[in-house]
Amino acid sequence: MNWPTHGSNPHYLYKAAGIRQPAQIYDFSANINPLGPPKSLREDWDDFFQEIIYYPDPKATSLRTRLAEQEGLHKDQVIIGNGGAEIISLIGKWLTGKRVMIIEPSFSEYEQTCRVNECSISYFFIDHNGKIDVPHLSEALTDQDALFLCNPNNPTGIYFEKQVIEQILTICSEKKCYLIVDEAFYDFVDAYQSLVPLLNQFPNLILIRSMTKMYAIPGVRLGYMMADAEIVQSLQNQQSHWSVNGIALKAGERCLDEKHYVEQTRLFVRKERERLFRNFRKHRFDFLPSAVNFYLLRDPSMEDQSTFFQFLLKEGIVPRHTYNFPGIEGKWLRFAIRSEKENDILLEVMEKWRAIHQSSL
Known part of the structure; x- marks a missing residue:
């Protein structure tokens, strides 16, 4: 399949996946500061x-x-x-x-x-x-x-x-x-x-x-x-x-003058990352120990994450696919850390997935 080579512009991703884009989507594919511009x-x-x-x-x-x-x-x-x-x-x-x-x-x-x-x-x-x-x-x-x-x-x-x-x-x-x-x-x-x-x-x-x-x-x-x-x-x-x-x-x-803004961003990202990781651990998702505003995540019950990926897209959650990353092709999904509200929505969808697909790990 001819997947988009970068995050953002979700309409290209939905087109490539052959999935109708929901009216409301949340883009976790682009690693941009969730606080917005200064x-x-x-x-x-x-x-x-x-x-x-x-x-x-x-x-x-x-x-x-x-x-x-x-x-x-x-x-x-x-x-x-x-x-x-x-x-x-x-x-x-x-x-x-x-x-x-x-x-x-x-x-x-x-x-x-x-x-x-x-x-x-x-x-x-x-x-x-x-x-x-x-x-x-x-x-x-x-x-x-x-x-x-x-x-x-x-x-x-x-x-x-x-x-x-x-x-x-x-x-x-x-x-x-x-x-x-x-x-x-x-x-x-x-x-x-x-x-x-x-x-x-x-x-x-x-x-x-x-x-x-x-x-x-x-x-x-x-x-x-x-x-x-x-x-x-x-x-x-x-x-x-x-x-x-x-x-x-x-x-x-x-x-270059926005030193306080940078510190605020780091604090927010760190708190949200820790909160997300606690929830992922609770619901038995694997993730790598990211130090920044994005992370890799997968359901450990499956090698290829395509089923999980398609489920998320249908639910309006847009992660970054990894098919064009040598070494991890399709084995993980990448998510940006977004606003607290958006991250809450992501967690709700993750819980919905886990309720349907109980992990044996």
Whole structure:
């Protein structure tokens, strides 16, 4: 079946599944901040509107400078993109024809953009507990030019601690391999340890970040990358002129001031995640120990979750399928943490499923 390759836009999912879309649906497939955008964006929107009559700064100098100052870098080590997706696409072009390894399961865009650019692709799979076997990875990395690692991992939600990343980074450095770490969900992690200080020590390290997830602005499209200045310049040489619009640039700067909003988000997500996991445990669902605003879940009584998946869709619950995640194809479903009300509705539907399908575990 030709499943959609990403979350959101549920009508495509219902069409692919051959299921009539209910009048009321709850979308758990897109991992966006359940609190919605910061209030300041709405309050300042009229000011942002003024930007549409001007061409945006093609070098995004103001936002780059703010980010560089925040992270203790030079602005030449930062590039702004039209969402993390543009950054990944630029990296794919930069790696044209190279040998690339992807730690799976992971975000599908890495493989897609690398295949478009005729890279040779191989996989390294995390174990069933969501851990990376670093010694085995070291053996597998022979003759690789670049390694993609999503941290926190999408779709598992598991966060790899800085010590593990440093081990992998050291191995990559010894093997003359770039380590590309996608940190799209880093700001949801309570105990996050920054990798930014490692950039000046390891010129083979590349960090990708998104601003659309934490700040709930996927329609604006905004992301950035931090790396060695030469790498940044190489990507800028490939980037389309004015690829990031003026409203996005202004919104990005405003979001950098929202420290309290980020803390509120982490607190809310943590409380809801713990509440959900207690209920899942009670009703005998398996889940992985996510550190962020989404998680993998399954009914352990069945290997393939397609029956469970179709039941949820008919009930108006839209999870993210996992058929295009190598290593877990269809064996789990991914759910975003939504509002308290939406999460309550999800739990009600889960209880309804369990009443029909009693687990023998």
